Amino acid sequence: MKKPLRIALYAVPLLLFVGLAVLLGSRLGADPGVLPSARLGQPMPAFSLSSLTEPDRLLSADDLKGHVTVLNVWATWCISCQVEHPVLMEMARQGVRIVGVNYKDIPEAAVKYLELHGNPFQFTVVDDSGNLGIDLGVYGAPETYLLDREGNIRYRLVGVLDLQKWEADLKPRFEALQAGKSLPEETE
């Protein structure tokens, strides 16, 4: 066999192996349950839903414009939401504007929950049917979204928002948006 061919015979499988190892290794340790949001960079989907605390008040996507907003999808049946509630309270204390989406919940139970644990939300949208959830691409509460002043979705965090994630992931982006700086483009 000619020498270059012999080298190729061994080099090709080796390169294939290295390529595969890099590809698979890049996903190692990442939570496969966390999906990239298909809604990044897009405007908040339109909705017209009532407010949890003022049932006569109709809220729409326009109510989210004008401020950098953290949108938190929660429910009383969701245990992880109870875990992250103190973090939301702390964020509200720091002056972060948080809007709640009460997802597929019983409104009375949700009102009681907020009375008991405190209400970190500027207002809460009642999504009892889960339709807004589907439009947002919610697949499990809690989910936390970051919206810019124009009401575009700029970041999504799935699962419990703890203080560490707030400090490391959300807060820098929140502050950048508030300062009018551009975020690094979020890709898949």
Next chain:
Amino acid sequence: MKFFLSVLLMVSSLQAIAAIDVYEFESPEQEQRYRHLIEELRCPKCQNQNLAGSDAGVATDLKNRTFELLQQGKSDEEIRGYLVDRYGDFITYKPPVRGSTLLLWAGPFTLLLVVAVVIIWRVRRRPTEHSVAMSVEEQVRLTRILNDDLSSKG
């Protein structure tokens, strides 16, 4: 008594309705399309289940939505697009062919091609490597040995 009976009837009939939560399809074709879609669409909450096989809350919601969209006369392609817009490529077991999914679609065929080329190449080379033509002297010697062998036995 009449009033009581009618109320009782009303209540019992309501329960009967509540117990039937299956979908009412307009045609067998529509049902066929529904079954096909929920087989092909993936539950975003579960790691490896389609909508048909999942009991997760979000899977139920998405099955309901698929049914509603079918009722609205949407095509399979539109329904797929509707869900991909919201949940990304993850939602379907048949992601569209594009740059980021090229490896997924073309990878196995490329690998097959590479292996096929290597095998063909090796098989074709083998005969020329191993069959070395005999020289005239060797031919003569071989005949002699064979003949000797035969005559000594015979």
